[in-house]
Amino acid sequence: MISKELCKILSQKEIASDIYELTIEGELVSQITEPGQFVHIKVTNGLDPLLRRPISISSYDKEQKMLTMIYRKEGKGTSLLAELRAGMFVDILGPLGNGFPVEEVSKGDTALLVGGGIGVPPLYELSNQLVAKGVKVIHVLGFQTASAVFYEEEFLKNGETYVATVDGSFGRKGFVTDVMKELQFDCIYTCGPTPMLRAIEQNYQDKKVFLSLEERMGCGIGACFACVCKKKDDPTGASYKKVCSDGPVFQAGEVLI
Amino acid sequence: MSRLNIELPGLHLKNPIMPASGCFGFGREYSQFYDLSVLGAIMIKATTVEPRFGNATPRVAETSAGMLNAIGLQNPGLEKVLGAELPFLSQYDVPIIANVAGSLEEDYVEVARQISKASNVHALELNISCPNVKTGGIAFGTIPEIAKQLTRKVKAVSEVPVYVKLSPNVTNIVEMAKAVEDGGADGLTMINTLIGMRLDIKTGKPILANRTGGLSGPAIKPVAIRMIHEVSQAVGIPIIGMGGVETASDVIEYFYAGASAVAVGTANFVDPFVCPTIIQELPELLEKLGFVHISECTGRSWKEHGQLAYHRA
Numbered sequence: 001m002i003s004k005e006l007c008k009i010l011s012q013k014e015i016a017s018d019i020y021e022l023t024i025e026g027e028l029v030s031q032i033t034e035p036g037q038f039v040h041i042k043v044t045n046g047l048d049p050l051l052r053r054p055i056s057i058s059s060y061d062k063e064q065k066m067l068t069m070i071y072r073k074e075g076k077g078t079s080l081l082a083e084l085r086a087g088m089f090v091d092i093l094g095p096l097g098n099g100f101p102v103e104e105v106s107k108g109d110t111a112l113l114v115g116g117g118i119g120v121p122p123l124y125e126l127s128n129q130l131v132a133k134g135v136k137v138i139h140v141l142g143f144q145t146a147s148a149v150f151y152e153e154e155f156l157k158n159g160e161t162y163v164a165t166v167d168g169s170f171g172r173k174g175f176v177t178d179v180m181k182e183l184q185f186d187c188i189y190t191c192g193p194t195p196m197l198r199a200i201e202q203n204y205q206d207k208k209v210f211l212s213l214e215e216r217m218g219c220g221i222g223a224c225f226a227c228v229c230k231k232k233d234d235p236t237g238a239s240y241k242k243v244c245s246d247g248p249v250f251q252a253g254e255v256l257i
Numbered sequence: 258m259s260r261l262n263i264e265l266p267g268l269h270l271k272n273p274i275m276p277a278s279g280c281f282g283f284g285r286e287y288s289q290f291y292d293l294s295v296l297g298a299i300m301i302k303a304t305t306v307e308p309r310f311g312n313a314t315p316r317v318a319e320t321s322a323g324m325l326n327a328i329g330l331q332n333p334g335l336e337k338v339l340g341a342e343l344p345f346l347s348q349y350d351v352p353i354i355a356n357v358a359g360s361l362e363e364d365y366v367e368v369a370r371q372i373s374k375a376s377n378v379h380a381l382e383l384n385i386s387c388p389n390v391k392t393g394g395i396a397f398g399t400i401p402e403i404a405k406q407l408t409r410k411v412k413a414v415s416e417v418p419v420y421v422k423l424s425p426n427v428t429n430i431v432e433m434a435k436a437v438e439d440g441g442a443d444g445l446t447m448i449n450t451l452i453g454m455r456l457d458i459k460t461g462k463p464i465l466a467n468r469t470g471g472l473s474g475p476a477i478k479p480v481a482i483r484m485i486h487e488v489s490q491a492v493g494i495p496i497i498g499m500g501g502v503e504t505a506s507d508v509i510e511y512f513y514a515g516a517s518a519v520a521v522g523t524a525n526f527v528d529p530f531v532c533p534t535i536i537q538e539l540p541e542l543l544e545k546l547g548f549v550h551i552s553e554c555t556g557r558s559w560k561e562h563g564q565l566a567y568h569r570a
Binding site: 001002004042047048049050051052093215216217218219221222223224225226227228229230236237238240245 | 279280281282285286287289290308310311314315316317318319321322323324326328331474475476523525526527528529530
């Protein structure tokens, strides 16, 4: 069930350059069903920006009713969000969407989790849940540059972790796809920029791949038709999918990216 | 006694608040948040004869106090709306206003003929004003004589009253309103979105794949209020007002301008509960303002006292 709730901010801190980690407390946490779901945040009581901001859930604790999000301060909306402090309240709609299917891998399998930039956060809860289930996890995380790197140590605690930066200032120089070529695994979960998702889908057609898509959203609940994508087996679009309510996670081959 | 019930052609509204077309889908998503029967009516998403996928993404771009959209009339087509969407909505005690769209005159006529037979469709909203489709739509909405002819043709086949949705993207909206009234329109809905554009600061190109989009939200409210103020004095048919409504106060302002009911659009995207919240807050606001019934507010911006004849049953 989706709720709209004023949630108390427990903490907010900048964990990398313009990357913020925000933890809130709310009843809606109890409704989260999968890693990879997101919430829709009203960052101001005013009219600018007018719409909510979709932000993925990076981890949650149902007992404590806490959830953590990691986002990049970029435009007007996320800049306002970054100004909020512990003790303040924020209007949240969620949880929204369908996340990563944890049940697709079994104990003893190896899952490769591939994140690009601000696509990294939802993989963290996924990693935690896979590890708890006895799945071996390998992480490949891509960032633009050293100052943008975050959560490397958190991921390391769960399993092998490779970091790549475009400029080579941290970890390997290059893209996540370069690192992936050297690894053995059963299944891929990934979230990041569309060109990265496209390359992964293309390169691993023989593997089970789950992709989390990003698209400009209006309502976040499937009503406005802003974030619609076409299905691969139906390029006419007659049987479309909505990224917000059918996704954001799809199996590779399901939709055109 | 209800302070909110309104009688309009074809519509016995328990209150004058309804979600606007295109901002509520066919109600399914919002039915998970509240009982749709609390609404005065529902204006469902535009329906065309054939299914339409709509435009490429990005389809939305935000602006200050507003948003641009270029969805492109995505809808599952007449057959599916008749077979699945309207039957779904029939479980609720709420009249449906079906938004009718098309590219050619015969498309509008065909959708109107069939959809007006559905038992829960109590009125049509003739969409002659969508700014986001390449053909049809906009010509019907900007040339008075063409709008009048189309209204006449649709009236001839419709089994329920026909409201015409006016475009603000015209030089003289009063002329358009009078033309469709001449064509037999039973009411007006106004305004549709204003055509706008936003450019990407890095690429210099339009953000929307469609390049232009329709501006909605609080930013357009003053434009809508002005147009309803003018049109309501020039025609003898009721107006359902829309454009940036977010609060009960906005609703009263629309009534003052000359509206007899109000649709809520973009605000549904921000707060799924906005319609029931407004409905709940209206009686108290009316009390505070000294009105016994909301119909007393209609046209107050240009009338001394009294009310229009078609309000009370």
